[in-house]
Amino acid sequence: MNSMRRQKKECTKSVKDAKRSESTAGMSEQCKTGPPYFSEEEVVHIQTSLLEWYDTVHRVLPWRRTPHSKKDSCDSVKAEGTTVAIMPAPDSLDCQKFAYYVWVSEIMLQQTQVATVVPYFNKWVTKWASVADLASATVEEVNTMWAGLGYYRRARYLLDGAKHVVDKLGGMFPTNAKDMLQIPGVGPYTSAAVASIAFNDAAAAVDGNVIRVVSRLRALPGDPTKLGQVHAAMAQEILDHERPGCFNQAVMELGATVCRPMNPSCSECPVQQSCRAHSQLKTFLKARRIPDLSAALDMEDIPFVTMYPGKKVSKEKRDQQVAVCVLEVIVTAGHHTSCSVGEAHTETLQQAERQGVSSSREPDVHAQSAVGVNLSASSGKRQRIMSDFFASKDKKTKKKIAAASLGQRWYMLVQRPDQGLLAGLWEFPGVVLEENCEVPPRDERQALVWELLERLLGTPLIGVWKGDASTSDALGHCPGSDEGLRAYAINEGFKSQGLKLLSVQDRGQYIHVFSHIKQTSHIEKIVVSVDDLGFLQSAATINKTIPAEGNVMKNAVSKRKALSGSEAGRSTQTRVPDFKWVKAEDMEQAGLPTLTSKIFKIATSE
Incomplete structure (x- = not known):
């Protein structure tokens, strides 16, 4: 039944489009003959009526x-x-x-x-x-x-x-x-x-409003993106040379407030007399003895004014998958800074500490960890995975997590390239996955994220983890599974930098549509704690130029067309993007693009 209805609807639409094409063919050929598109009387009427209308109703x-x-x-x-x-x-x-x-x-x-x-x-x-x-x-x-x-x-x-x-x-x-x-x-x-x-x-200034107005004045159909020269010629032809600025604004004002894309107010239009689209509609209603437009809304071949301009052929948006890492660092020192720590940071730690600001937001330490992260802060004990943590009654561990929650929260942002999409703006670190392929499982996306963090921070976080038997034998005291081995290696990597890994959380997906890209961001949130600002400052001032031979992203790049802060296809660069640390309370004022702001809200929501 639904299939029959769909076919009937498509058939009706085809008939309707065909009749409209026939009814507009004459106007189209007339416009193709070139200028002049308006008679002298029409030009005078449009200029006089439109400027008089504009002087009376314009917006301040x-x-x-x-x-x-x-x-x-x-x-x-x-x-x-x-x-x-x-x-x-x-x-x-x-x-x-x-x-x-x-x-x-x-x-x-x-x-x-x-x-x-x-x-x-x-x-x-x-x-x-x-x-x-x-x-x-x-x-x-x-x-x-x-x-x-x-x-x-x-x-x-x-x-x-x-x-x-x-x-x-x-x-x-x-x-x-x-x-x-x-x-x-x-x-x-x-x-x-x-x-x-x-x-x-x-x-003559020609924007979308002007295109709509001149297209309806001449009942010009067709894809407006292919009629740019015609629209420009029409607009220039009716331009008032004594008051060009006012006239340009009047046409744009008409398109924005009266000659709207949908539901135009033709009865309020000052140039209705010179509008062929409106004349065409009136002729149609008169020929069929229809007293009012509302009585003809169900008719298939009615020449609505909104038929003009024609619909532009839209290109299909490219799908893009990105593994995004929201790295949250909690500084647990007694004094905290209130300024950003970035690549060009010049303020000393002592100066920053004098500004003392703290936060009391508690980290989400109960979220499920996909890599089985060890949360035990005690040495000499069995390295536990997340499932062990849920059953743990270890008061020391809970005390240390509670202490971390009192610290100042910082987030890492990387800068996009100077050219291309969102040029020069700041975003969370991310890896653009290979196009036209299935989305890789979470463990593969995580591997790319960890390698990316290694590259950004200039420090080995999972260097001891190779995922093979020899490495497992060398680290016999850690869990035997690949997942457990990786969890141990990651935690050890963070600990070697004075960091405590608190949680790794899958925060789901967010889809954002750009003009030519439909991007799906797979959000991974990583929460770590550190005793003081030393790590942030040292990480922000490292030499971020890595030789191609020593690039830890080399294998990942060959597998996934990816690099933080860049679009697909730019993964051959060897310089790590500039990055900075921003406090949680400063994120809203950090000038972030909408996509990054949305990801931040998702990652930090309870």
Whole structure:
């Protein structure tokens, strides 16, 4: 029964698509003939009506000036559940500073809603009031300020662009769209938007809203990604050359508030008279003597306005599997630091200790360990695996675990490469597994994680474990199974560095979808304790350049296309990624990408 319904639905859809194609074929051929796409009367009507509408109903935004406005100079927007008052860009800004405001806003607004951007924009221009101020910022500062907006490459574009304007252009933005293109991260849309709004350059800005508006004005079907030149020509043809900045913003405002992707408010549209998509719908209803659109919603061949623009052909997202390690180090010393310990750490241990901060969160020591980790802190006793721990009444062990819970918690973060996905951002150590293969079992993923930690920390953690009979005979006093042998070796490796391994936990999976990648993160949480900050500082300042011959990841890389902090296919590099230690209470302010923040919440949830 379900199969028959599915076939009927697919058949109905095919018929519907075919009828729509027939009804739009004429318009498509008409548009293919090239410009002019609009008559002179239509151009005048669109310009006049749209600007008059915009001057009356435009939104007040902190990066916008509306000298012809006919409404109040104040507005509001809901952000994070709070209504925030919004004022327009200050009149005191000169053209160059105003261009900086527009440029920052346009980068922020890419694939992000206005209500989300407003508070970020205000904080941004408060911290960096000019392009020169931004050019002096660091990547860390910029990423921290950007945290939560997503698409972090945009933040890097702003920083690189600011440095280019200051270093190469004398701190001055170009005043036309063509020259604006030389700024890193600035494309045709952003260059036209900034140049037209800040400098009155007659360049049409074409974004998704503009594409939707001009496609419906001319009833232009087809994949919009293949009609870029047509859309640009249409937008340029109707552009008002006396007020290009206002007109560009008016078209975008129309697309955002009235000519929406779904449920457009055609009755409120100021250019309805020149809209072929709307005219096409009216003609259809009149020919069938249908008094109202609501009475025709069930009809298969109705030419809805939302048919335009056509749907773009989306590429299938690549699946990526990553073994992620959340390493939590609990410092149990009586005094604790409140600053990050990183690769470039210059503060002495004594200075850090004077800031004394502690945490009382208790580690999850009862989680099941997949490698049978020995939790016994007593020497001279049988090395026990996790199953032994659950039945143990050893008060000494419990006391030491309880003592560890009073320490300061630190997490290791590694920095991604300067290029590619999430460039330059910080994340938990991870191994990208081989593509197009079954997800390896947990013990294999763990082996890669342990080897990765060895490489990052520059210290052998499981060097004594080879998984063969000779090694087992050499360590006759440890458990005989491979699992027990590995547990013993790992624990001994940590102990040799003054660390106590408290737990190894499987925290499950988290799926995150990027624009071109669907990533499944397999989260492994490792909790260790240490008496003082010496280990963190020594680990953070080791020489992280490892010769190719001595690379402990060599075997793992050949088996799994993987390396911490990099995308698949980059595993041939021999330099360990930069890493740092961050306190638990500072993680939320560390400028982490959304994926890393989600993993942190999963790993630390009770």
